[in-house]
Amino acid sequence: MKKITLIMIAAFLYINAISQNADTNYWSLGGVTSFTFSQTQFKYWSAGGDNSAAFSALLNVHADYLKDKTSWKNNLDLGYGMQKQKEAPFRKTDDKIDFSSKFGYNAVNKFYYSGLLNLTTQFDDGYEYLDNGDSNRVSKFMSPGYLLYSVGIDYLPNKEFSIYTSPLTGKSTFVFDKDLSNIGAFGIDTGKTVRYEFGAYIKTELNKQITENLTINTKLGLFSNYLKDPQNIDVNFDLLASFKITKFITLNFTAQMIYDHDILVLVNSDTGYKGRRLQIKDIFGIGFSYNF
Numbered sequence: 315m316k317k318i319t320l321i322m323i324a325a326f327l328y329i330n331a332i333s334q335n336a337d338t339n340y341w342s343l344g345g346v347t348s349f350t351f352s353q354t355q356f357k358y359w360s361a362g363g364d365n366s367a368a369f370s371a372l373l374n375v376h377a378d379y380l381k382d383k384t385s386w387k388n389n390l391d392l393g394y395g396m397q398k399q400k401e402a403p404f405r406k407t408d409d410k411i412d413f414s415s416k417f418g419y420n421a422v423n424k425f426y427y428s429g430l431l432n433l434t435t436q437f438d439d440g441y442e443y444l445d446n447g448d449s450n451r452v453s454k455f456m457s458p459g460y461l462l463y464s465v466g467i468d469y470l471p472n473k474e475f476s477i478y479t480s481p482l483t484g485k486s487t488f489v490f491d492k493d494l495s496n497i498g499a500f501g502i503d504t505g506k507t508v509r510y511e512f513g514a515y516i517k518t519e520l521n522k523q524i525t526e527n528l529t530i531n532t533k534l535g536l537f538s539n540y541l542k543d544p545q546n547i548d549v550n551f552d553l554l555a556s557f558k559i560t561k562f563i564t565l566n567f568t569a570q571m572i573y574d575h576d577i578l579v580l581v582n583s584d585t586g587y588k589g590r591r592l593q594i595k596d597i598f599g600i601g602f603s604y605n606f
Contacts, residue, residue: 342473342521345375346529346556348566350601370395370408370599372568374531374554376521378473383420385428385470387519389413389533391552393568394437395597405443408597409436410570412552416478418468428468430478430517432535435459435488442580457491458500462537464515474522483515485537487576501576513539527558529605546575549592556605564603569596 351369372393379386395408412434418426440453466480487509489495489502498504516536523529530553537548550572557565571594578588 340379340381342378342380343376344605345373346554346564346566346603346605347371347373347375348556348564348599348601348603350566350599352599364400366397366399368395368397368407370597372408372554372566376531378521380470380473385416385418385420385426385468387414387416387476389415389519389521391554393597406438406440408568408595409438409440411435411437416468416476418470421467424469424471426468426470428466428478430462430464430466430480430515432462433459451493452499453494454491457489457494459488459490461486461488462515466515474520476519478515478517478519480515483513483537485511485513485515485539487511501574511537511539512541513537513544529556529558530554531556543575547573548575549573556603558603558605559600562602562604563600564605565600566603567596567598570594 349369349371351367353367355365370393372391374391375389377388389412391410391412393408393410395406396404397407398404412432414430414432416428416430418428421427435456435458436453437455439451441449442452443449462483462485464480464483466478466482468479469477487500487502488507489500490507494500495502495507496505500509502509514537518534519532521529521531532554533550533552535548535550538544539546539548551570553567553569555567559565571592573590573592575590577590577593579591579593581587581589581591
């Protein structure tokens with residue numbers, strides 16, 4: 315928990331410092347940080363109910379530069395949440411580290427020759443929970459970790475929206491944990507720590523203030539591996555909607571959808587059966603928030 319807090323604070327202070335000194339004619343800087351906590355407690359309550367506690371924190375910041383023929387877009391998306399029900403230990407509800415940087419040079423009109431670097435992983439260990447009470451550790455920091463690197467063409471009609479296409483994209487999947495590597499988790503060959511793929515990639519991004527109080531940040535990434543089953547498209551969709559109620563109270567909705575043909579997820583907790591499925595996560599909360 316300490317490293318999560320330190321990373322979030324450091325990232326927030328860094329982006330905020332840049333925003334105080336940047337030339338606003340060329341930089342588009344900002345983001346949102348939020349913390350939500352809830353608790354429910356019962357004692358001799360005739361209608362029944364379970365004691366519970368939950369918290370979640372998020373930090374989404376961007377630093378985008380656009381001047382003359384040069385474009386540079388940076389985004390950091392962090393999230394972490396936990397929940398406790400009755401006497402059970404805390405369980406994760408959110409865990410995400412997503413950093414991307416895209417640099418471009420104008421080719422013609424709104425089109426840029428561009429290079430993209432994107433790293434995604436998580437802070438903490440992840441578990442799958444069976445109905446019999448058992449749990450299995452299925453992930454941890456950099457297990458998996460995904461590094462995507464590519465060159466292509468970026469269409470930038472304005473500072474808020476972009477469409478990036480690349481026919482030359484490398485994707486590395488890391489599983490540094492020995493136990494997970496030995497079972498071939500996340501499409502890694504058994505006993506290996508890295509899997510390399512090469513293919514085509516498309517990414518769209520929108521960071522827009524819809525109204526004075528409502529801000530939308532959304533990303534969609536599509537990847538096809540030339541080397542194996544190119545018809546199986548990896549999909550990663552992120553959405554953050556932030557509605558400011560007061561200066562420091564904000565309603566946040568985050569959603570993420572992932573499909574990766576190489577990842578097997580728990581489908582039946584009774585039998586332990588795993589299969590390929592569209593992974594969906596959404597979080598809705600209201601709490602302390604600061605937009606900058």
